[in-house]
Amino acid sequence: MIYINNKEKIEELQRIKDFTVITDFDWTLTTSISQTSMGIVPDYIGGELLKKRKEIFEYYHPFELDYKMPEDKKLLIMKEWAQKSFSLLSQYVTEEIVINATKNARTYLRSGVKEIFKTLNENNIPIVVMSAGFGNAIKIFLENEGVLYDNVILVANFFEFKNNKAKLDLENIIYTANKKYLSIPQNVRKIIEHKGKIILIGDIIEDIKMINKEQLHKTITFGFLDKNIDCNLKNYNEKFDIVLADNEDFNSIKHILLWKPTKV
Numbered sequence: 001m002i003y004i005n006n007k008e009k010i011e012e013l014q015r016i017k018d019f020t021v022i023t024d025f026d027w028t029l030t031t032s033i034s035q036t037s038m039g040i041v042p043d044y045i046g047g048e049l050l051k052k053r054k055e056i057f058e059y060y061h062p063f064e065l066d067y068k069m070p071e072d073k074k075l076l077i078m079k080e081w082a083q084k085s086f087s088l089l090s091q092y093v094t095e096e097i098v099i100n101a102t103k104n105a106r107t108y109l110r111s112g113v114k115e116i117f118k119t120l121n122e123n124n125i126p127i128v129v130m131s132a133g134f135g136n137a138i139k140i141f142l143e144n145e146g147v148l149y150d151n152v153i154l155v156a157n158f159f160e161f162k163n164n165k166a167k168l169d170l171e172n173i174i175y176t177a178n179k180k181y182l183s184i185p186q187n188v189r190k191i192i193e194h195k196g197k198i199i200l201i202g203d204i205i206e207d208i209k210m211i212n213k214e215q216l217h218k219t220i221t222f223g224f225l226d227k228n229i230d231c232n233l234k235n236y237n238e239k240f241d242i243v244l245a246d247n248e249d250f251n252s253i254k255h256i257l258l259w260k261p262t263k264v
């Protein structure tokens with residue numbers, strides 16, 4: 001089901017043909033039943049890591065979906081979640097494990113992603129994939145799927161592997177509630193600002209923070225909504241220009257990117 005909320009704005013922006021894409025990864029590029037980038041390694045290793053990870057996830061995930069919680073409180077809780085998750089993962093992960101786990105992952109691109117990425121690559125349109133997830137796994141996954149083109153810029157949390165130890169700066173971690181435009185490398189931001197329009201795609205409301213507020217008027221925001229639809233639809237419709245509810249795919253986005261709004 002597709003909800004178009006700002007028809008006038010979208011039609012206005014459709015006249016601008018030069019654009020860039022900023023998209024989230026987990027449950028945006030991937031289907032809502034997919035393992036997340038943070039879940040790939042624990043599911044592969046199993047045992048104690050999986051058990052601890054599940055406990056952490058089950059405790060913190062409801063907060064992520066709670067849009068009634070004050071923003072500053074949520075920010076702290078989300079940071080704590082990310083730090084605990086990455087700290088746990090660092091105790092178990094190696095480069096080899098990431099490669100094998102990603103190969104075996106039950107993570108699937110939404111229909112239409114491959115085609116859109118190919119088209120965007122052919123047209124030299126930058127795609128920023130910004131994720132609070134596990135960058136090393138996302139990179140390998142996109143590579144395996146054949147969509148890590150040279151116009152794809154990945155902004156996520158990457159472990160550095162030295163002497164088989166995984167290192168990550170936990171203080172400067174990207175987490176769901178602090179995704180922000182400034183995390184995008186400066187040279188890429190310059191290109192984004194030079195282009196006329198931004199296409200932003202996410203699956204939680206915080207994903208809209210991948211751009212600055214001042215950029216909203218020239219951005220078409222797409223929000224996938226596959227979980228808790230009844231209780232979140234109103235809020236999503238208020239925040240996103242277009243809401244793609246109940247396991248929609250990228251073909252709908254493609255229609256809009258192809259500047260044929262009446263087809264949607």
Ligand SMILES: [Mg+2]
Pocket residue numbers: 024025026027028202203204
């Ligand atoms: Mg997501």
